[in-house]
Amino acid sequence: MVRFENVGMRYGAGPEVLRDVTFVLEAGSFTFLTGLSGAGKTTLLRLMSIAERPTRGLITLFGRDLATAKRSTLPALRRRIGVVFQDFRLLDHLSAFDNVALPLRIAGRKEGEYARDVKELLAWVGLGDRMNAVPPTLSGGEQQRVAIARAVVAKPDLLVADEPTGNVDPEIGARLIRLFAELNRLGTTVLIATHDRNLVESTRAREMRLVDGRLVELRTPRP
Amino acid sequence: MKKRRIMPASKGAAPLDVVIAVMAFLAALALGASLIAQRAADSWSEGLSGKITVQIMPPTSGPARDGLDQETEAALAVLKATPGIAHAAPLSQNEQLKLVQPWLGAEALVADLPLPQLIDADIAPGSEINIADLTVRLKAVVPTAVLDDHSHWIGRLHDLARTLVWSAYGILFLIAVATASTVAFATRAGLDAHNDMVSLLHQMGAQAGFIARAFEGHYFRATLLAAGTGAAFAAVFFLAAGGLESVGYEPVPFLPPLSLKPIELLWLLAVPAAAGLIALITARLSVFAALRAIH
Numbered sequence: 001m002v003r004f005e006n007v008g009m010r011y012g013a014g015p016e017v018l019r020d021v022t023f024v025l026e027a028g029s030f031t032f033l034t035g036l037s038g039a040g041k042t043t044l045l046r047l048m049s050i051a052e053r054p055t056r057g058l059i060t061l062f063g064r065d066l067a068t069a070k071r072s073t074l075p076a077l078r079r080r081i082g083v084v085f086q087d088f089r090l091l092d093h094l095s096a097f098d099n100v101a102l103p104l105r106i107a108g109r110k111e112g113e114y115a116r117d118v119k120e121l122l123a124w125v126g127l128g129d130r131m132n133a134v135p136p137t138l139s140g141g142e143q144q145r146v147a148i149a150r151a152v153v154a155k156p157d158l159l160v161a162d163e164p165t166g167n168v169d170p171e172i173g174a175r176l177i178r179l180f181a182e183l184n185r186l187g188t189t190v191l192i193a194t195h196d197r198n199l200v201e202s203t204r205a206r207e208m209r210l211v212d213g214r215l216v217e218l219r220t221p222r223p
Numbered sequence: 224m225k226k227r228r229i230m231p232a233s234k235g236a237a238p239l240d241v242v243i244a245v246m247a248f249l250a251a252l253a254l255g256a257s258l259i260a261q262r263a264a265d266s267w268s269e270g271l272s273g274k275i276t277v278q279i280m281p282p283t284s285g286p287a288r289d290g291l292d293q294e295t296e297a298a299l300a301v302l303k304a305t306p307g308i309a310h311a312a313p314l315s316q317n318e319q320l321k322l323v324q325p326w327l328g329a330e331a332l333v334a335d336l337p338l339p340q341l342i343d344a345d346i347a348p349g350s351e352i353n354i355a356d357l358t359v360r361l362k363a364v365v366p367t368a369v370l371d372d373h374s375h376w377i378g379r380l381h382d383l384a385r386t387l388v389w390s391a392y393g394i395l396f397l398i399a400v401a402t403a404s405t406v407a408f409a410t411r412a413g414l415d416a417h418n419d420m421v422s423l424l425h426q427m428g429a430q431a432g433f434i435a436r437a438f439e440g441h442y443f444r445a446t447l448l449a450a451g452t453g454a455a456f457a458a459v460f461f462l463a464a465g466g467l468e469s470v471g472y473e474p475v476p477f478l479p480p481l482s483l484k485p486i487e488l489l490w491l492l493a494v495p496a497a498a499g500l501i502a503l504i505t506a507r508l509s510v511f512a513a514l515r516a517i518h
Contacts, residue, residue, distance in 0.1 A: 049426065075430050079428030081428075083427075089419070091423070094229070105229075106424065106428060
């Protein structure tokens with residue numbers, strides 16, 4: 001599903017943010033990416049969601065080598081990836097419903113086809129009564145849940161989430177993790193970047209740790 | 224639930240919309256002015272072409288009036304016998320006195336002056352008169368006759384009208400270029416402000432065409448509205464000028480009427496249409512350029 005081989009990344013003439021990162025995410029796997037702030041987690045997620053090109057090394061996604069993939073094929077690959085951004089990146093003038101429905105509109109689906117799914121999903125993340133609210137009127141936690149719903153609504157093949165439970169209380173956090181687990185059970189490969197040790201310890205999922213841009217620790221899934 | 228546009232609707236007129244409206248107003252004025260100049264050029268040449276004037280000098284000896292009358296009759300006979308002359312008539316004494324009045328006054332003395340006799344002749348529409356041949360035949364019967372087909376004046380008026388029309392086109396071109404640049408600049412500036420949205424849609428796997436459509440529609444509508452407002456003000460200006468002229472008020476003496484006919488007013492629609500099209504194309508090209516800059 002995802003393969004990184006000796007991937008290195010630097011922004012402009014700055015220092016290397018990622019160094020010789022090598023790993024494989026099997027299809028249908030559930031993985032945590034941990035590490036301190038500035039360790040390179042967000043950069044790794046950006047590379048994985050085809051938002052950046054690596055400075056060196058090889059990235060293979062869905063069996064395609066990104067270095068040689070035609071530019072015109074990238075949008076279709078990106079549509080197979082759901083991304084939860086650390087800063088949510090919601091469109092402030094669109095309602096929670098329209099924000100969540102955006103990936104489906106981009107995929108060319110008609111509102112009649114997806115309205116029910118979107119409403120159900122919003123109800124699942126606890127926003128059934130806030131569907132028409134615009135992001136500026138939502139709390140940080142509510143915005144985060146809209147961002148998560150948007151990332152999963154199209155049932156992506158790969159979900160990458162950057163601190164998806166950072167702004168919600170533990171109860172909602174546990175609910176969101178169940179959502180990711182459910183999605184994973186249905187076949188989506190999930191990678192979650194987090195600081196939250198409790199979250200990592202609460203599951204048996206694999207953990208990859210980044211220290212100073214190097215992937216130094218791998219925890220294989222516990223039985 | 225109503226599906227909202229991906230691009231937010233702008234609230235009120237942005238300063239650049241006001242600039243676009245003003246530029247569209249000026250462009251519509253220049254367009255109207257070029258139409259008026261073209262019409263004036265046509266009407267000037269129409270007014271003078273198709274007419275010839277024969278001037279017969281009074282005899283220097285003998286009873287002036289009798290001699291002049293005989294020569295006038297002879298010249299009239301030549302003119303009337305010429306194919307293509309629709310109508311020929313001498314000017315009356317009063318009409319001639321009116322012509323010289325601005326220079327010589329209306330004193331009784333003027334009436335005694337030996338004034339040349341003028342004959343006005345109209346050329347039938349579509350007919351060609353051989354002026355040289357007519358001159359020869361006139362001179363044969365009236366040696367002092369002078370034939371004037373106004374070609375000198377018509378030529379100069381043509382030149383003036385052509386200069387006016389091309390000046391109007393030149394100004395129209397300059398204003399059109401300035402308006403187009405303003406629209407392009409406003410569209411690019413607007414897109415820069417929404418760069419985060421472009422990159423988000425791109426990140427979510429939207430094709431370039433999808434993103435371009437979300438933006439170009441917005442800028443097309445906004446520009447159409449702004450330029451339409453400017454052109455509407457210009458139309459109101461021309462209608463008001465037409466209204467004043469119809470009640471007899473002449474804003475600028477000697478110049479042709481400043482009003483536009485209804486069919487000419489329709490030409491002003493070209494201004495918002497062109498502005499909207501430029502916004503559409505600029506938005507599309509800008510989105511593609513912005514996407515090329517992103518991975």
